[in-house]
Amino acid sequence: MTTADRDRTALAGARLVLPGGVVEGDRIAVEGERIAAFGGDTEPGDLDLTGYTVVPGFVDLHVHGGGGAAYTSGIAEEALLAARAHLEHGTTTTVASTVTGEIDEVARQAHVLSELVEDGVLAGIHFEGPFISHNRCGAHRPDLLRDPDPALVRKLVDAARGHAKMVTLAPELPGGLESVRMLADLGVIAAVGHTDSDYATTLEAIEAGASVATHLFNAMPGIAHRAPGPIVALLEDERVTVELINDGVHLHPSVLDLAYGTAGANRVALITDAMGAAGMGDGLYPLGPLQVEVKDGVARLVEGGAIAGSTLTLDVAFKRSVTVNGLSLNQTVESLSATPARLLGLSDSIGSLETGKLADLVVVDSESYDLVAVMRRGRWVVGGDAFSTVKPA
Numbered sequence: 001m002t003t004a005d006r007d008r009t010a011l012a013g014a015r016l017v018l019p020g021g022v023v024e025g026d027r028i029a030v031e032g033e034r035i036a037a038f039g040g041d042t043e044p045g046d047l048d049l050t051g052y053t054v055v056p057g058f059v060d061l062h063v064h065g066g067g068g069a070a071y072t073s074g075i076a077e078e079a080l081l082a083a084r085a086h087l088e089h090g091t092t093t094t095v096a097s098t099v100t101g102e103i104d105e106v107a108r109q110a111h112v113l114s115e116l117v118e119d120g121v122l123a124g125i126h127f128e129g130p131f132i133s134h135n136r137c138g139a140h141r142p143d144l145l146r147d148p149d150p151a152l153v154r155k156l157v158d159a160a161r162g163h164a165k166m167v168t169l170a171p172e173l174p175g176g177l178e179s180v181r182m183l184a185d186l187g188v189i190a191a192v193g194h195t196d197s198d199y200a201t202t203l204e205a206i207e208a209g210a211s212v213a214t215h216l217f218n219a220m221p222g223i224a225h226r227a228p229g230p231i232v233a234l235l236e237d238e239r240v241t242v243e244l245i246n247d248g249v250h251l252h253p254s255v256l257d258l259a260y261g262t263a264g265a266n267r268v269a270l271i272t273d274a275m276g277a278a279g280m281g282d283g284l285y286p287l288g289p290l291q292v293e294v295k296d297g298v299a300r301l302v303e304g305g306a307i308a309g310s311t312l313t314l315d316v317a318f319k320r321s322v323t324v325n326g327l328s329l330n331q332t333v334e335s336l337s338a339t340p341a342r343l344l345g346l347s348d349s350i351g352s353l354e355t356g357k358l359a360d361l362v363v364v365d366s367e368s369y370d371l372v373a374v375m376r377r378g379r380w381v382v383g384g385d386a387f388s389t390v391k392p393a
Contacts, residue, residue, distance in 0.1 A: 057092025057360030100129030124165030132194035184209025
């Protein structure tokens with residue numbers, strides 16, 4: 001067998017979730033790192049994926065850690081462990097999220113994470129805090145919060161060496177709108193989150209260039225009939241992509257359904273907001289400078305009891321979206337892959353199953369929707385030995 005032969009993989013008999021719809025019993029061929037073709041006659045040696053569904057690899061815009069490790073540690077080995085943990089659950093593209101800390105310490109973390117972006121492990125860096133509201137700080141240390149002074153925001157962006165993808169801030173704070181404009185000018189996503197903003201100020205932020213709602217509904221005022229607040233402003237504007245955490249803890253299923261009914265799958269990005277306990281058991285875990293206790297899979301601060309991120313992985317979000325919320329496969333794939341890929345400017349290489357794109361694939365059981373295998377850039381990460389080969393006729 002030649003090297004070229006080893007770099008070719010064909011999956012036959014699978015249900016494929018393609019941009020144009022779901023195709024039953026189709027064939028997908030991979031050469032090297034990329035999808036080479038669809039269809040064609042089944043050949044001996046093809047992997048038999050009858051009974052399985054193939055979807056594009058998941059893209060997580062907002063994740064703090066997993067596998068017992070955190071991106072906020074500032075240690076490359078821990079970041080690698082976190083990325084690998086989520087990769088094994090189908091996240092083939094990861095934007096690493098920080099949490100509130102001293103500015104110089106967060107800048108140091110960004111320097112370490114930027115090296116992993118350059119190595120192709122991560123797709124970018126998301127700064128969540130310290131430029132957020134004291135009233136809506138959640139699992140961020142209040143004494144370390146800062147107003148979004150454009151100079152401080154720029155310091156963190158510069159520390160990422162061109163790899164800053166998103167900054168979450170509260171636009172109502174001094175410097176908030178100016179920072180949104182600066183981020184938009186720099187090509188960095190300004191996200192509204194952990195905010196006490198009202199409806200009018202949120203609209204100003206959107207006009208200034210804010211284009212993402214950080215975990216919509218969580219860490220912001222609820223909807224009141226005379227004070228619609230940020231949620232309505234973010235949902236109603238077609239320029240805004242809304243993050244949602246579908247773990248059954250952060251959002252009631254009906255609330256997630258409301259967001260889909262208003263914004264549509266093309267404006268929803270399903271995220272994990274996971275901390276280091278994702279993929280692990282109950283226990284104590286760090287989240288930046290804070291301690292978190294995970295009990296029955298729910299992460300809460302040891303002091304105060306606020307929800308502290310999640311223990312979610314995107315394969316679980318995929319299954320919940322289809323089986324609990326009743327979303328179609330195409331809607332679910334759009335929110336887990338296509339929408340976040342587009343937001344990151346990576347639609348030419350990831351986010352959908354199309355010829356020429358990177359072979360980032362997730363295989364799930366067609367009945368249970370449980371994850372079976374993951375391929376990244378043409379190489380099996382987990383589960384590649386789960387399939388038999390097609391026998392010669």
